Amino acid sequence: MRLLSDPTERAICAVICRSDGLKAKEIAAKLGIERKTVNQTLYASPLMQELCYQDKDSRWHGIVRQTRPHSGLMEFSGYYSTVRAFLQLTEEQFLAKLTQGCTNIGRSLSDTRGLYHSFRDAREQMLRLFHDLQDMLGERCLDWEIVFELRLKRSRHVRIYADVLVVTEDRVFALEFKMKSAPEPEEVRQAAKYTPFLEILFGPEYEVIPVLVMTKAADLFDFARIGNRDLLLPVCSGDMLFNVFDEYLGFLNREPERRS
Numbered sequence: 406m407r408l409l410s411d412p413t414e415r416a417i418c419a420v421i422c423r424s425d426g427l428k429a430k431e432i433a434a435k436l437g438i439e440r441k442t443v444n445q446t447l448y449a450s451p452l453m454q455e456l457c458y459q460d461k462d463s464r465w466h467g468i469v470r471q472t473r474p475h476s477g478l479m480e481f482s483g484y485y486s487t488v489r490a491f492l493q494l495t496e497e498q499f500l501a502k503l504t505q506g507c508t509n510i511g512r513s514l515s516d517t518r519g520l521y522h523s524f525r526d527a528r529e530q531m532l533r534l535f536h537d538l539q540d541m542l543g544e545r546c547l548d549w550e551i552v553f554e555l556r557l558k559r560s561r562h563v564r565i566y567a568d569v570l571v572v573t574e575d576r577v578f579a580l581e582f583k584m585k586s587a588p589e590p591e592e593v594r595q596a597a598k599y600t601p602f603l604e605i606l607f608g609p610e611y612e613v614i615p616v617l618v619m620t621k622a623a624d625l626f627d628f629a630r631i632g633n634r635d636l637l638l639p640v641c642s643g644d645m646l647f648n649v650f651d652e653y654l655g656f657l658n659r660e661p662e663r664r665s
Contacts, residue, residue, distance in 0.1 A: 422467030483554030
């Protein structure tokens, strides 16, 4: 599913985030574009300004490496780890790490009661998902990465918050959680709107899949149209999130791996 991320931004970011420092002319040569285009993109785009930086020798570096694991991703996350490490935390340990991480990235925690309720709700949904995934995939899914409360600053007045990201070998599932039983059209658009920026962040080797999760629903798995576009977004209840992953990873037709 592609939602029209800027191809120039995506290509430039990918080259930078897979190198150990490049000058603008080197980036241009690698991509076969003009140096002027590279400079305009790097200096004019708020997102590129946040994801990349220039050292004293005028070489550009990426904060998040576009490799597995995605080192630097923690800089934009309330919580980041492998799935294995996440599953080893108690609720208290997880909430403590998430709270500290949100403070570090400037995530407002003013609505403490509501936020902690949503944090716990999201954690429970992910615990259930990975319990199901382990039964089918074994240890493979434990090496995936998981992010809670990703924050990107698109511009001075726009903050991008992704509730939960699950990063597999070649896909990023961007999960938007709503403690409701049915979606509204605006919530579908909200779940989809971060996709272009995540495509730039993770690079061309990853497919970004936005998902709207209704945690008060049950036995729900459907696809909703994104505004007036011909693009569809999966909408599911927490108990059907496993089926969304299967829709894109196709593991239900495989023999399950035994867990030790």
